[in-house]
Amino acid sequence: MKHSIARWALGAALLAPAAQVLADPPPLPPYQMRAPAPAGNRLSPGRDGKALFENHCGYCHLAAGMGTNLLVKQRLAAGAGPATALLANRDDLTAAYVHAVVRMGKGAMPPQTRVDATDSELDSVAAYLGRGK
Amino acid sequence: MKLVLPPRVGPKAFDAALTAFAGVVGKEWVMAGDADRDAYSDIYAPGPADQWPASAAVAPGSVEEVQAIVRLANQHTIPLWPVSRGKNLGYGTAAPRMAGSVVLDLGRMNRIIDIDARLATCVLEPGVSFFDLYEAVQREKLPLWLSVPGNAWGSVLGNAFEHGIGYTPYGLHARNLCGFEVVLPDGDLVRTGMGAMSGNHAWHLHPMSFGPTFDLAFTQSSLGVVTRAGLWMQPAPAASLELVFDIPNEDDIGWVIDTIAPLKIAGTIDQNVFVPSWLGKMVLKGQRHDFWDKPGAIPEWRVKELLAQYKLGYWQVALRLYGEEPVIRAKADVVRAAMARHLSAPPAEHWWHAGDPMNAMDTTMGVPSAAPLQMSDWVGGRGAHMGFSPVVPATAEHVMGQLKRSRAIIAAHDVDFYASFTIGGRFATNINMLMYDRDKPDQVANMKRLFSALIGETAKAGYGEYRTHLGWMDTVMDTYDFNNHALRRLNEKIKDALDPNGILAPGKQGVWPSAMRDQAKAGRV
Ligand SMILES: Cc1cc2nc3c(=O)[nH]c(=O)nc-3n(C[C@H](O)[C@H](O)[C@H](O)COP(=O)(O)OP(=O)(O)OC[C@H]3O[C@@H](n4cnc5c(N)ncnc54)[C@H](O)[C@@H]3O)c2cc1C
Numbered sequence: 001m002k003h004s005i006a007r008w009a010l011g012a013a014l015l016a017p018a019a020q021v022l023a024d025p026p027p028l029p030p031y032q033m034r035a036p037a038p039a040g041n042r043l044s045p046g047r048d049g050k051a052l053f054e055n056h057c058g059y060c061h062l063a064a065g066m067g068t069n070l071l072v073k074q075r076l077a078a079g080a081g082p083a084t085a086l087l088a089n090r091d092d093l094t095a096a097y098v099h100a101v102v103r104m105g106k107g108a109m110p111p112q113t114r115v116d117a118t119d120s121e122l123d124s125v126a127a128y129l130g131r132g133k
Numbered sequence: 134m135k136l137v138l139p140p141r142v143g144p145k146a147f148d149a150a151l152t153a154f155a156g157v158v159g160k161e162w163v164m165a166g167d168a169d170r171d172a173y174s175d176i177y178a179p180g181p182a183d184q185w186p187a188s189a190a191v192a193p194g195s196v197e198e199v200q201a202i203v204r205l206a207n208q209h210t211i212p213l214w215p216v217s218r219g220k221n222l223g224y225g226t227a228a229p230r231m232a233g234s235v236v237l238d239l240g241r242m243n244r245i246i247d248i249d250a251r252l253a254t255c256v257l258e259p260g261v262s263f264f265d266l267y268e269a270v271q272r273e274k275l276p277l278w279l280s281v282p283g284n285a286w287g288s289v290l291g292n293a294f295e296h297g298i299g300y301t302p303y304g305l306h307a308r309n310l311c312g313f314e315v316v317l318p319d320g321d322l323v324r325t326g327m328g329a330m331s332g333n334h335a336w337h338l339h340p341m342s343f344g345p346t347f348d349l350a351f352t353q354s355s356l357g358v359v360t361r362a363g364l365w366m367q368p369a370p371a372a373s374l375e376l377v378f379d380i381p382n383e384d385d386i387g388w389v390i391d392t393i394a395p396l397k398i399a400g401t402i403d404q405n406v407f408v409p410s411w412l413g414k415m416v417l418k419g420q421r422h423d424f425w426d427k428p429g430a431i432p433e434w435r436v437k438e439l440l441a442q443y444k445l446g447y448w449q450v451a452l453r454l455y456g457e458e459p460v461i462r463a464k465a466d467v468v469r470a471a472m473a474r475h476l477s478a479p480p481a482e483h484w485w486h487a488g489d490p491m492n493a494m495d496t497t498m499g500v501p502s503a504a505p506l507q508m509s510d511w512v513g514g515r516g517a518h519m520g521f522s523p524v525v526p527a528t529a530e531h532v533m534g535q536l537k538r539s540r541a542i543i544a545a546h547d548v549d550f551y552a553s554f555t556i557g558g559r560f561a562t563n564i565n566m567l568m569y570d571r572d573k574p575d576q577v578a579n580m581k582r583l584f585s586a587l588i589g590e591t592a593k594a595g596y597g598e599y600r601t602h603l604g605w606m607d608t609v610m611d612t613y614d615f616n617n618h619a620l621r622r623l624n625e626k627i628k629d630a631l632d633p634n635g636i637l638a639p640g641k642q643g644v645w646p647s648a649m650r651d652q653a654k655a656g657r658v
Contacts, residue, residue: 033272
């Protein structure tokens with residue numbers, strides 16, 4: 001799974017606007033299903049961060065998503081591998097950083113409303129993406 | 134974002150209203166902080182977002198809560214701006230037309246109430262996203278397809294309520310709506326069509342009411358908050374064939390329209406056929422400065438070079454046929470023969486059969502994606518765009534006239550030309566993408582002048598926009614001027630009768646309730 005995503009991300013590196021200009025974008029991967037929203041009250045803490053990430057952030061941050069595509073370019077420029085354009089593969093994120101970007105926006109990413117992701121949901125997502133730090 | 138209160142509402146009264154709202158929805162669903170106001174602003178605003186400031190947002194979770202909020206809004210004279218998911222990028226995002234309005238965010242109401250695969254319909258709440266519906270269909274393996282807009286981050290219903298378009302046989306989205314449930318501006322609840330009868334079984338199947346049919350009176354409208362609607366879907370076809378024609382020259386668009394529109398009207402082609410100009414392909418290949426490093430429009434000679442270098446036609450027709458394979462083969466013969474009268478190169482052909490994988494991004498197959506938002510990266514910086522969107526008859530004369538007119542105006546403003554014509558049958562929707570960096574004031578000012586010039590000149594020639602950004606809603610409504618603006622006068626009469634306090638979406642599409650008409654001059658560009 002991880003392997004195929006990494007391979008796709010390499011393709012996206014070529015697709016991504018960069019110094020090199022491409023004649024034909026590589027073929028796109030198939031649609032990636034998001035996890036369903038986990039059960040429970042959206043205002044309650046402790047719901048599954050991975051599922052919440054996919055459900056709420058997956059519009060742009062799964063394979064072939066807008067956020068992933070734009071991040072490929074940024075990751076390459078930062079000397080990191082293209083597979084790290086998928087936020088789930090990152091090991092350098094902190095919960096505080098995730099909070100800041102989600103609420104304040106970054107580049108093409110607009111700030112997310114509290115209907116897009118509640119504060120509790122954001123806590124769970126931030127803990128998932130910032131895990132082990 | 135700075136706090137702008139609704140007209141004639143003081144800080145104390147505003148707080149009292151928010152407290153009353155919180156009593157209905159819970160305090161977590163009343164969102165009135167600085168970050169909240171930013172999150173509900175127009176992220177593609179031409180210039181600063183605080184030209185169209187929301188004072189707060191409130192998110193009800195049920196029809197009863199919507200009714201209660203609307204009643205309280207009347208008591209406290211707080212204007213509400215309903216959005217389904219509020220992802221109306223290019224036309225104002227979630228931001229309200231009138232400063233100080235409270236965004237009524239229906240995103241929490243995201244139940245898929247029913248999907249009927251036999252009759253190919255579904256019943257949705259406004260918060261259901263294109264992704265939600267697509268995934269529900271995939272999970273259940275239902276034989277149904279969606280029709281999606283280029284940016285599918287938003288709401289299935291919200292897009293249809295704004296008269297959005299997609300690129301399948303079900304691409305005229307408002308036409309797929311059937312049977313509404315609506316909270317009126319006084320908090321009353323009405324069901325349209327057959328749903329007016331309690332327990333009627335054909336609510337979302339028969340598209341007309343006993344008596345006048347109100348469904349579309351609630352789209353691009355300020356007459357009610359739609360809390361659910363039925364939607365007709367496309368039965369999944371057994372097969373599909375894509376025929377891709379590169380069309381070499383600018384003026385070829387005339388014969389393209391005269392070839393495809395009759396086939397669409399006759400039913401040989403049933404899709405909304407999208408015909409983008411070359412820049413639609415270039416935005417996927419790099420950033421603008423990779424191809425032209427000066428601020429003004431890319432000159433003709435350089436465009437010619439780029440088309441030759443990247444083997445692009447001026448236009449591209451990626452036409453798709455759907456259905457049983459033998460039927461598609463027969464239709465494809467007709468289409469190929471018609472196109473061959475003008476074009477010697479045969480089309481590239483791509484077959485798909487039920488069970489084959491689909492790409493993560495194929496609007497002509499109803500797969501939702503937000504990746505086209507990447508387009509904003511073309512100009513760099515905080516890239517954004519507005520769409521100038523007039524509708525013209527689907528004949529060569531009208532399409533060529535529109536093309537030449539907008540081309541000349543856009544060139545006179547030294548801006549790149551990026552247009553598409555979507556052939557919907559008897560008409561074509563012409564979307565002109567005007568891209569800018571929000572942080573370059575000169576560029577933004579130029580875009581605003583250009584946008585206003587396009588509206589004015591296009592109306593003089595006899596064509597109007599089907600949809601527009603907040604800042605031009607009044608300007609565009611002004612262009613609908615028959616008999617001293619009879620349409621606006623009718624809208625206002627109905628508006629005042631249903632919404633005497635003027636609390637629901639004041640100014641939407643240039644319709645102002647008398648209670649708020651003194652605000653109509655602000656927020657215009
Ligand atoms: C790159 C790009 C490509 C795009 N491509 C397309 C395209 O191909 N086709 C297209 O149509 N659009 C396109 N858009 C524009 C826009 O992003 C979509 O139309 C989007 O679906 C609209 O947002 P939404 O669905 O969340 O609707 P919302 O923002 O929720 O609703 C739109 C409007 O409808 C009214 N409304 C919504 N809900 C209700 C309700 N419950 N009751 C009463 N009134 C209501 C309100 O006036 C609201 O402002 C594109 C935008 C970008 C940036």
